[in-house]
Every structure is written in structure tokens, then in C-alpha cells.
Amino acid sequence: MALVAAAQHRLTPAATDAAIAALKQLLGERLSTAQPVRDQHGRDESWALPSPPDAVVFPDSTEEVAEIVKICAAHGLPVIPYGAGTSLEGHVTALQGGVTIDLMQMNQILKVNAEDLDVVVQPGVRRKQLNEYLRDTGLFFPIDPGADASLGGMVSTRASGTNAVRYGTMRENVLALTVVMADGRIIRTSKRAKKSAAGYDLTRLFIGSEGTLGIITEITLKLYGIPEAMAAATCSFDTLEGAVNTVIQTIQAGIPVARIELLDDVQADAINKYSKLDLPVQNMLMLEFHGTEAGVAEQAEMVQALASDHGGQNFQWATKAEDRARMWEARHAAAYACKALRKGCEIMATDVCVPISRLADCIIETKDDVVKTGLVAPLVGHVGDGNFHLSVVIDRNNPKEVETVEAFSERLVHRALRMDGTCTGEHGIGSGKMKYLTAEHGEAVSVMRAIKKALDPDNLMNPGKIFSL
Amino acid sequence: MALVAAAQHRLTPAATDAAIAALKQLLGERLSTAQPVRDQHGRDESWALPSPPDAVVFPDSTEEVAEIVKICAAHGLPVIPYGAGTSLEGHVTALQGGVTIDLMQMNQILKVNAEDLDVVVQPGVRRKQLNEYLRDTGLFFPIDPGADASLGGMVSTRASGTNAVRYGTMRENVLALTVVMADGRIIRTSKRAKKSAAGYDLTRLFIGSEGTLGIITEITLKLYGIPEAMAAATCSFDTLEGAVNTVIQTIQAGIPVARIELLDDVQADAINKYSKLDLPVQNMLMLEFHGTEAGVAEQAEMVQALASDHGGQNFQWATKAEDRARMWEARHAAAYACKALRKGCEIMATDVCVPISRLADCIIETKDDVVKTGLVAPLVGHVGDGNFHLSVVIDRNNPKEVETVEAFSERLVHRALRMDGTCTGEHGIGSGKMKYLTAEHGEAVSVMRAIKKALDPDNLMNPGKIFSL
Numbered sequence: 022m023a024l025v026a027a028a029q030h031r032l033t034p035a036a037t038d039a040a041i042a043a044l045k046q047l048l049g050e051r052l053s054t055a056q057p058v059r060d061q062h063g064r065d066e067s068w069a070l071p072s073p074p075d076a077v078v079f080p081d082s083t084e085e086v087a088e089i090v091k092i093c094a095a096h097g098l099p100v101i102p103y104g105a106g107t108s109l110e111g112h113v114t115a116l117q118g119g120v121t122i123d124l125m126q127m128n129q130i131l132k133v134n135a136e137d138l139d140v141v142v143q144p145g146v147r148r149k150q151l152n153e154y155l156r157d158t159g160l161f162f163p164i165d166p167g168a169d170a171s172l173g174g175m176v177s178t179r180a181s182g183t184n185a186v187r188y189g190t191m192r193e194n195v196l197a198l199t200v201v202m203a204d205g206r207i208i209r210t211s212k213r214a215k216k217s218a219a220g221y222d223l224t225r226l227f228i229g230s231e232g233t234l235g236i237i238t239e240i241t242l243k244l245y246g247i248p249e250a251m252a253a254a255t256c257s258f259d260t261l262e263g264a265v266n267t268v269i270q271t272i273q274a275g276i277p278v279a280r281i282e283l284l285d286d287v288q289a290d291a292i293n294k295y296s297k298l299d300l301p302v303q304n305m306l307m308l309e310f311h312g313t314e315a316g317v318a319e320q321a322e323m324v325q326a327l328a329s330d331h332g333g334q335n336f337q338w339a340t341k342a343e344d345r346a347r348m349w350e351a352r353h354a355a356a357y358a359c360k361a362l363r364k365g366c367e368i369m370a371t372d373v374c375v376p377i378s379r380l381a382d383c384i385i386e387t388k389d390d391v392v393k394t395g396l397v398a399p400l401v402g403h404v405g406d407g408n409f410h411l412s413v414v415i416d417r418n419n420p421k422e423v424e425t426v427e428a429f430s431e432r433l434v435h436r437a438l439r440m441d442g443t444c445t446g447e448h449g450i451g452s453g454k455m456k457y458l459t460a461e462h463g464e465a466v467s468v469m470r471a472i473k474k475a476l477d478p479d480n481l482m483n484p485g486k487i488f489s490l
Numbered sequence: 491m492a493l494v495a496a497a498q499h500r501l502t503p504a505a506t507d508a509a510i511a512a513l514k515q516l517l518g519e520r521l522s523t524a525q526p527v528r529d530q531h532g533r534d535e536s537w538a539l540p541s542p543p544d545a546v547v548f549p550d551s552t553e554e555v556a557e558i559v560k561i562c563a564a565h566g567l568p569v570i571p572y573g574a575g576t577s578l579e580g581h582v583t584a585l586q587g588g589v590t591i592d593l594m595q596m597n598q599i600l601k602v603n604a605e606d607l608d609v610v611v612q613p614g615v616r617r618k619q620l621n622e623y624l625r626d627t628g629l630f631f632p633i634d635p636g637a638d639a640s641l642g643g644m645v646s647t648r649a650s651g652t653n654a655v656r657y658g659t660m661r662e663n664v665l666a667l668t669v670v671m672a673d674g675r676i677i678r679t680s681k682r683a684k685k686s687a688a689g690y691d692l693t694r695l696f697i698g699s700e701g702t703l704g705i706i707t708e709i710t711l712k713l714y715g716i717p718e719a720m721a722a723a724t725c726s727f728d729t730l731e732g733a734v735n736t737v738i739q740t741i742q743a744g745i746p747v748a749r750i751e752l753l754d755d756v757q758a759d760a761i762n763k764y765s766k767l768d769l770p771v772q773n774m775l776m777l778e779f780h781g782t783e784a785g786v787a788e789q790a791e792m793v794q795a796l797a798s799d800h801g802g803q804n805f806q807w808a809t810k811a812e813d814r815a816r817m818w819e820a821r822h823a824a825a826y827a828c829k830a831l832r833k834g835c836e837i838m839a840t841d842v843c844v845p846i847s848r849l850a851d852c853i854i855e856t857k858d859d860v861v862k863t864g865l866v867a868p869l870v871g872h873v874g875d876g877n878f879h880l881s882v883v884i885d886r887n888n889p890k891e892v893e894t895v896e897a898f899s900e901r902l903v904h905r906a907l908r909m910d911g912t913c914t915g916e917h918g919i920g921s922g923k924m925k926y927l928t929a930e931h932g933e934a935v936s937v938m939r940a941i942k943k944a945l946d947p948d949n950l951m952n953p954g955k956i957f958s959l
Binding site: 210316 | 519571598603605606607608647650658659661662671675676679680681682684686687688689690691692695699717738741742743744782784785841843845846847876877907910912913914915916917919923926930932934935936937938940942943944954957
């Protein structure tokens with residue numbers, strides 16, 4: 022059953038054709054209207070229904086993106102930026118038709134400033150590509166959302182992931198951006214100094230703006246020295262409370278863990294089946310420590326002591342790079358492992374984040390809800406930040422099941438908001454969570470809308486995402 | 491000679507009186523038009539000429555601030571927020587007349603969420619007051635700009651200071667804000683979760699907006715556990731290069747120093763005279779290390795080895811709290827020590843920040859310029875971030891000297907910009923650095939202006955700061 026979202030085209034077919042013809046003149050073969058190309062660009066990895074654009078363009082420079090945006094602005098045609106397509110809330114669907122700008126040909130690493138611990142990249146560089154490139158410099162870029170996302174996409178969604186607990190999110194790790202505005206102006210948001218008090222923080226405004234304010238065409242990222250020592254560990258718990266309370270105390274004690282991930286028993290079982298591992302089918306923490314040899318040992322001992330106090334068992338170590346890699350591969354395969362649980366089913370990924378003092382409450386209430394509702398929904402979490410996901414396995418062809426899952430998801434969001442949390446810790450709003458934005462931000466949404474209208478008065482930049490206008 | 495800035499009043503005296511009468515009805519004795527009160531609120535600690543407001547009001551709640559702003563909006567009267575008055579670029583002068591909102595009666599610490607490592611405060615709380623209040627909780631708020639500033643002011647100017655190298659600036663340490671917008675709407679920018687991908691980052695937009703977009707009336711700040719161990723050290727160098735290169739290598743090695751401050755020989759001499767110390771009259775680094783006992787020792791050994799490689803001498807320790815306190819008091823008194831160098835003179839504080847790879851170049855070129863120009867200008871710097879200040883001692887009554895200093899300051903800014911740095915690392919733009927904003931940000935300033943116009947269409951919020959409209 023090939024479902025698509027009902028697009029509400031802004032232009033008539035003739036007006037769209039005229040705009041595309043103008044773009045074709047600029048781009049030649051780097052514009053495609055082939056159905057498979059459009060289909061591929063009309064969806065991400067989310068639960069959102071696909072909605073293909075009218076055309077896809079493949080620019081190779083900031084200036085070319087500016088020309089494209091100017092042509093689209095002149096014709097009133099919407100513009101949607103596209104990276105690796107790994108977003109999770111329907112960020113890239115062409116809900117009002119328009120042109121998708123595929124930025125993956127802009128995949129150059131422009132300059133490593135090793136002394137300054139920063140790097141300038143184009144938006145189509147993927148995070149694994151960047152770290153492979155950096156390996157010989159002794160530096161790395163830590164942010165790791167799991168998927169091998171493009172860095173432009175990671176900026177746009179304010180991505181984070183497993184080691185944000187130590188290194189922060191994209192919010193903390195971008196120094197400067199080059200952005201093409203809705204009218205084709207090119208701006209640079211900041212110089213390369215590590216801090217500045219000069220004017221409004223446009224860098225942070227564009228981070229997480231999901232392509233609704235401009236197209237990001239160049240990114241200056243912070244880098245870090247590869248730690249002298251790294252060690253990973255797993256630890257199992259009979260109860261979820263034990264695992265979560267270990268996390269809470271680790272954070273409160275200020276132990277600078279690099280990663281502290283929770284997997285529940287359902288998830289551990291799914292990973293065993295998918296990744297052919299033999300994890301204990303229990304609630305589990307996966308940890309990583311970065312530092313000097315002595316520092317890593319000290320951190321690990323402190324966490325192990327806290328875990329023991331809360332019923333932690335089977336503290337197992339992985340110090341070899343290959344063992345660590347296998348463990349984190351298994352963690353990153355969690356979503357695919359969930360999908361494999363029921364043939365022909367899809368995953369609806371949830372993503373709330375609460376103050377850590379409420380994390381145990383939020384997880385336990387949610388697990389009760391899963392059991393009562395009868396869902397298959399493994400839980401994983403970047404719990405050091407209070408952020409967790411359920412991968413709800415769902416048969417989209419069963420309307421009753423869809424209804425049940427959507428009601429569950431809504432209860433989860435309101436539970437998190439009630440606990441002073443957010444409806445999305447890291448996936449973003451896209452089209453999937455628009456309905457929760459006002460519940461979370463209230464009157465502040467009117468300020469967001471005013472900014473959107475000021476910077477994109479014709480609502481051409483990724484329209485229908487974050488909020489409707 | 492009592493210089494004041496020539497205010498360009500927006501309203502006629504009669505219209506101003508009508509607005510003030512309406513405010514008086516709301517506030518009674520918490521509104522003052524007494525000349526000394528107006529004078530006191532018409533200046534900060536900067537070089538900018540004072541410009542008193544027409545009245546000063548002292549609200550005690552967010553709702554009252556909203557009422558004040560609504561009355562001012564209805565009358566077209568400008569509104570200037572005021573905290574401790576320690577800003578350094580003329581942020582609080584009433585250049586177009588209007589009402590100053592003194593927020594120092596809103597000085598309550600509303601809620602410590604110790605488990606979540608955060609605290610909710612009113613904007614008039616000062617940083618020392620907060621840390622005294624927190625002492626028994628084992629937590630602290632690290633950001634330390636030197637002056638005992640109000641937290642509202644620190645948010646508004648994106649302040650940082652000595653230990654930003656470890657803990658970040660205000661940009662990284664605010665979780666959420668309550669803001670009164672130009673039309674009196676009250677918004678809250680974020681929930682209390684540690685991270686979120688839900689909509690535009692309004693928190694960061696208001697941080698550093700210097701009162702030009704709204705009045706901050708409540709702040710949720712991140713807190714940190716007081717480290718198990720702290721140690722401070724000083725080290726002297728014959729050459730500036732030796733000191734600066736020690737800093738650069740410390741940062742590049744990823745050693746998590748909590749503070750790493752540079753003072754040149756001129757500054758060391760000034761501090762000796764003012765604070766009655768016997769620091770060696772040489773270029774000096776002042777360092778602080780935070781961590782476990784073992785971690786602090788490890789960090790300190792690594793830095794000491796780097797310093798020795800660059801000619802560092804007299805590595806001296808201060809592990810007792812009182813010795814550390816005395817050392818940092820002396821550092822914080824640096825500006826006053828400079829002022830004491832020449833009777834009847836004032837200080838013009840500069841504040842550039844460059845990528846750390848350019849720090850030695852920038853400092854050395856600047857010191858050459860000081861010598862050539864014949865200025866008395868001690869240098870201090872938060873050099874771990876690439877940020878440094880010169881306190882230029884200046885006789886305002888000597889027009890030739892003023893001209894010389896202003897030309898020097900302009901050369902310094904352009905030198906920093908040429909090195910991909912910023913015209914202000916932490917003091918802000920205020921009125922003092924408006925002329926450099928476009929040199930630094932180019933076309934991006936038009937985006938800042940568009941946001942300002944969207945959120946404050948009548949330009950009533952601290953007009954004449956950051957940019958003219």
C-alpha cells in the first residue's frame with residue numbers, strides 16, 4: 022500500500038514548470054524531475070508519509086544555492102534542503118510542492134584548523150566521513166546521532182545522540198555558519214573566535230531551524246583531541262529504577278562520562294536477535310569513559326560503585342577499539358533491530374527529554390503505559406541528558422493500531438511536558454510534532470512565527486514544518 | 491568637567507510627563523524622577539558618556555514589568571533595563587530618553603533544583619549572592635566576569651570571564667528565560683530539560699541581545715558540583731610569546747584548566763601597587779585546576795611541564811581557599827589597579843577575541859602598537875579562549891589623547907577581525923562598538939535588524955544599542 026501525503030501545491034503546474042525551466046537553465050543535468058529521484062527525496066526515515074518534490078537540484082557551491090533560491094523566490098516556489106535523509110519527523114517532505122535542494126554534492130572538508138580545534142565543512146559531509154578524514158590529525162568530532170547523517174542536517178535539527186552528555190549537542194559545537202537567506206542573500210553568522218558578544222546569536226538561531234529560515238551551505242565545527250584513553254562498559258540491572266538511579270547519581274556526582282545509554286530488556290533482546298549478540302536480557306547501561314589512563318580508571322571505578330549500590334551486575338569491560346566499536350554498532354542498530362521484530366512493520370520513534378530528577382518517573386510511567394496498551398516498544402535512551410526513545414513497532418495497514426500508537430505517543434509527550442520536559446530532545450519538530458509546539462512553548466511560538474515571517478515573508482523555506490503560518 | 495551624551499528624546503516633554511504619570515499610578519513610590527537617581531542610572535562602568543533617563547522604576551514581578559512595558563508602548567516611551575550597572579560599553583544610557591527599569595529589587599533565588607543541577611533566579615540576583623546562597627548545597631555557578639554583576643545583566647551581555655575556558659559562557663549556561671516582549675506579552679523560552687530540538691532557540695537569541703528585544707525577568711541557570719579539589723598557580727615568563735604559547739599548547743592538549751589568565755608585566759606592576767602584593771614584574775599566567783585530587787595533580791603537572799618548555803619560572807601554588815581567593819581578588823582588581831596608575835584618569839577597556847592560533851600574533855602586534863603609541867595600557871586576558879583586554883588609562887580632558895586612544899582601539903579591532911576574531915569577546919556592543927558591527931558581520935547585520943524590527947517594531951527596547959535603525 023503506497024501511501025503518500027496529500028501535497029497542497031502552492032503553484033499551478035504551469036507556474037511550477039516555468040520555475041523548473043529557469044532552474045534547468047542554471048543547472049542542466051544537475052536538476053532532475055525523474056520520478057525515482059523525486060520519490061527518494063520526498064521522505065526521510067520517519068513515520069511521516071512521503072511527499073515528493075516537483076524537482077530535485079544538486080548544487081555545488083554556496084553561490085549556486087543562492088542563485089537557486091533567488092529563482093525560486095522570483096517564482097514563488099518552495100525550497101526544501103535535503104541531506105542524508107535520515108531525519109525522523111518528516112523534515113524533508115515537499116508538503117506544498119517545490120524544489121528539493123540536495124546538498125550531498127557539497128561534501129568537501131574545506132579546512133582543518135588543527136591549532137584552533139575547528140574545521141570548516143560543506144553541509145553534505147557526513148559525520149563518519151569527517152572523522153575518517155580527521156583520524157591522522159589526532160582530532161575528532163564527537164556528536165553522534167547514530168545514523169551517518171550529514172552535518173548540514175545535524176545542524177538543522179539540532180542533533181545530539183550518545184555522547185552529548187559529555188560534549189554537548191550541535192547547539193554547543195558549531196562556531197559559525199554560512200547561510201543563504203530566503204531572498205538569496207548570503208550571510209556568515211560569526212567569525213571563528215571561540216566566543217563573542219557581538220550582536221544577536223544568529224548561529225544558534227539557525228541551529229535547529231530545520232531549513233525554515235535559510236539554507237546552510239558552510240559550517241565551522243568545534244573539534245576535540247582524541248582522548249588518550251577510552252573504555253566502554255556494560256552493566257545489567259533487574260529493575261529499571263536501579264539503572265536510572267545509577268545514571269542520575271553519576272550525573273549529579275559530576276562524573277564526566279562520555280556516554281551513558283540505557284536499553285531495556287525488550288531492546289536488549291531485539292539487539293541480540295538482530296546483531297547476533299548474547300547480551301543479558303535485562304535492563305542495561307552502556308557506558309563510555311574518555312580521559313587520561315588514570316582519569317578513565319577513576320571514573321569507571323566511581324560509576325561501578327554507584328551501579329553496585331543500585332543492584333548493577335555483570336559490569337563488563339571493552340577497552341579494545343574493536344570491542345568498543347562492536348558494542349556501539351549494536352547500540353546504533355537498535356532501531357533496525359526493533360523493525361526486525363515484526364515482519365512488514367514500521368517504527369514510530371518517540372523522543373522526549375525531561376529534567377533528570379524526573380527521568381525515573383517518566384520512564385516507569387511510560388513502561389506501564391506500554392504494557393497496558395499492549396505495544397511492542399523497546400526503549401533506549403541518552404539518559405545522562407534525560408532523553409529517551411521508544412521504537413514503537415507498528416503495522417501501518419492496521420488503522421486501529423495506528424490510532425492506539427498515536428494516542429500513546431500523545432500521552433508520552435504530555436507526560437514529559439508535565440515534568441518540565443520537551444516533546445523532542447533531539448529529533449526535531451518537522452511535520453510530526455507540530456501539534457505539540459504550542460503545548461510546549463505557549464506564547465513563545467508567536468515570537469518564533471514573527472521571526473519566520475521577518476526572514477521568510479513568503480514562507481518559501483521548507484513550508485509546513487515546525488509550525489503552520 | 492561633567493560630560494553627558496546628547497540625548498535625542500523621542501517624545502516631547504509633555505508626552506514624556508504623561509507617560510510617567512501613568513507609570514506613577516501603577517508604581518507610586520517605586521518610580522523616581524529625582525536627579526541623583528536618574529544620574530546614577532544613566533551610566534555604567536564604561537567609557538561611554540552618561541545619559542540619564544527621564545524616570546527610573548523599580549518593579550517587583552514579571553507581571554509588573556509587563557504592565558510597565560505596556561504603558562511605555564502605549565505612550566511610545568523607550569525602556570532601558572538596568573542591573574548592577576557594571577557593563578562596559580555604554581549599554582544602559584538613555585540615549586533617546588525614556589524609562590529605566592531597575593531590576594535589582596527582583597533579586598530572589600526562586601528555586602534550587604539540586605538534583606537537576608539548575609536554579610531559577612530573578613534577574614537582579616548578583617553572582618556572588620547566588621554562590622553564597624548555594625554554598626551549603628555543594629553546587630556553584632561558575633561564570634565570573636570579575637564584577638559582581640547581576641545575572642540578568644550577564645545574560646543580556648552574553649558575559650563570560652575567567653573560567654569560561656572550562657565552563658563556557660552565559661551562552662552555554664542558561665536553560666530557560668522568562669521575557670517581557672516589547673508589547674508586554676510574557677513568554678518563556680524553554681522548558682527545563684537539558685536539551686531540546688523543539689523550535690527556534692529563543693533562549694540563545696535573548697542571551698546577548700542587550701535589552702533590545704525584551705526584558706528578561708526570570709532565568710534558569712545550570713549549576714555544577716563544587717569540585718572535590720581545586721588548586722591555583724602562578725608562573726612567570728620573560729617573554730609574552732612564552733606565556734601565550736604555553737596557553738595555546740595547554741588548550742590544544744585538551745587539559746581541562748578551569749582558569750588560565752595572562753597578565754603582562756605592566757599589569758603585574760599595577761596590581762602590586764594597588765593590591766599590595768609582590769608578584770614578579772613579568773608576564774604571568776594565573777591558573778586554576780578543578781577536579782578530583784588525582785585529576786588536579788595530573789593537570790597541574792602537565793601544564794607545569796609545558797610552561798617549563800616555554801621558559802616559565804617560579805611556578806607557585808595556592809591550594810588553600812584563602813590564598814586562591816586573594817590571588818583572584820587581585821586579578822579582579824586589575825581594572826581598578828590600572829585606574830590608580832594615573833590620578834584623575836579613566837579606563838577605556840578594550841575586548842577582542844581571536845582564534846587561539848592567532849593569539850600570540852595579535853597580542854604581540856598590539857603590544858608593539860601600545861609602545862609606539864606611547865600609551866599606558868596594561869594587558870590581561872582570558873587567554874584560553876583567545877580573549878584579551880587592554881585597560882587604556884586615559885585623561886578624558888585631553889582631546890588629543892582621546893583621539894589617540896580611539897585610533898588605537900580601532901586598529902586593535904580591525905587587527906582582530908583580520909585574524910577571524912571578534913570586536914568583543916564578552917563586553918558586548920552597547921553603544922561603544924556599534925561602528926564595528928557591520929565590519930564584523932557584514933550582511934548578517936541586516937538579518938539582526940529584521941529580527942529587531944519584527945519583535946520591537948517601534949524600537950522602544952533600549953534604542954540606540956547594538957545598531958541604529
